[in-house]
Amino acid sequence: MTVGTNEEYVDSLYVRDVDLERVKEGIRALGMPEISIASGYGRLLTLLVQTSGAQNILEIGALGGYSGICLARGLQEGGKLLSLELKQEYADVAYNHLQQAGLGEKVDYLVGDAMETLKGLAAEKRRYDFFFIDADKGSYPHYLEFAIQLSNPGALIVGDNTSMHGRVLNPAENGGSVKAMRQFNEQIATDPRLESTILPAYDGLAIARVKR
Numbered sequence: 001m002t003v004g005t006n007e008e009y010v011d012s013l014y015v016r017d018v019d020l021e022r023v024k025e026g027i028r029a030l031g032m033p034e035i036s037i038a039s040g041y042g043r044l045l046t047l048l049v050q051t052s053g054a055q056n057i058l059e060i061g062a063l064g065g066y067s068g069i070c071l072a073r074g075l076q077e078g079g080k081l082l083s084l085e086l087k088q089e090y091a092d093v094a095y096n097h098l099q100q101a102g103l104g105e106k107v108d109y110l111v112g113d114a115m116e117t118l119k120g121l122a123a124e125k126r127r128y129d130f131f132f133i134d135a136d137k138g139s140y141p142h143y144l145e146f147a148i149q150l151s152n153p154g155a156l157i158v159g160d161n162t163s164m165h166g167r168v169l170n171p172a173e174n175g176g177s178v179k180a181m182r183q184f185n186e187q188i189a190t191d192p193r194l195e196s197t198i199l200p201a202y203d204g205l206a207i208a209r210v211k212r
Helices: 006-012 017-031 041-054 068-072 088-100 114-123 137-149 176-190
Strands: 056-060 081-083 107-109 128-133 151-160 192-199 205-210
Touching: 006 041, 017 068, 017 088, 041 068, 041 128, 056 068, 056 114, 068 081, 068 088, 068 128, 081 088, 081 114, 081 151, 088 128, 107 114, 114 137, 128 137, 137 151, 137 176, 151 176, 176 192, 176 205
Parallel strands: 056 081, 056 128, 081 107, 128 151
Antiparallel strands: 151 205, 192 205
16 A cells, blocks of 8 residues: 555554544535544544543534544543534534444534634633634634633643644735634744644644643
8 A cells, every 4th residue: 555645654554443434424425524633633632532531521613523523532431522513403413423433422512603602601610621623713713712711720722723734834825714823823832821732744733731
């Protein structure tokens, strides 16, 4: 087998994941955007949840449930994933896929505008151990601020697509979502409340730990 990139080589080492392949096939069959987290970062999500001991996860952007499965797999007994999704039909697809993976009891969905939902969670003084951000790119800086506000001490914050297929690296790209992602990346790297790194593989992944 010939592989052309580091990512393709690494992915070739792993056996086919039936549950995650089902998600990708379901997304494709329904004509949903095929923008789930890369498989290598999906495995990393599971490891991060497991090793951090997170019991309460907040996911911003459910899509078809690929990342939800990866997150829920890392939860210990009694742990819970709350997933925010703009569209009811996407939340339904995601929940169905988690049920098929035997993880349906670990997840709840809140449907609607994520910014409004986050304001409500903040008003309720909800707190979480782990955050995964993979939704509207133009809102990433706002999602990051809410994640810090809603975090338990030592919580992990993970954000996908930090490269935006190389657009953040191109000085000619100055659309609103690109500017917002640059702002998100810069804050992840420099915010004194965070310890962090940004991984450049696939489409980029930010990982930060809340210090307080």
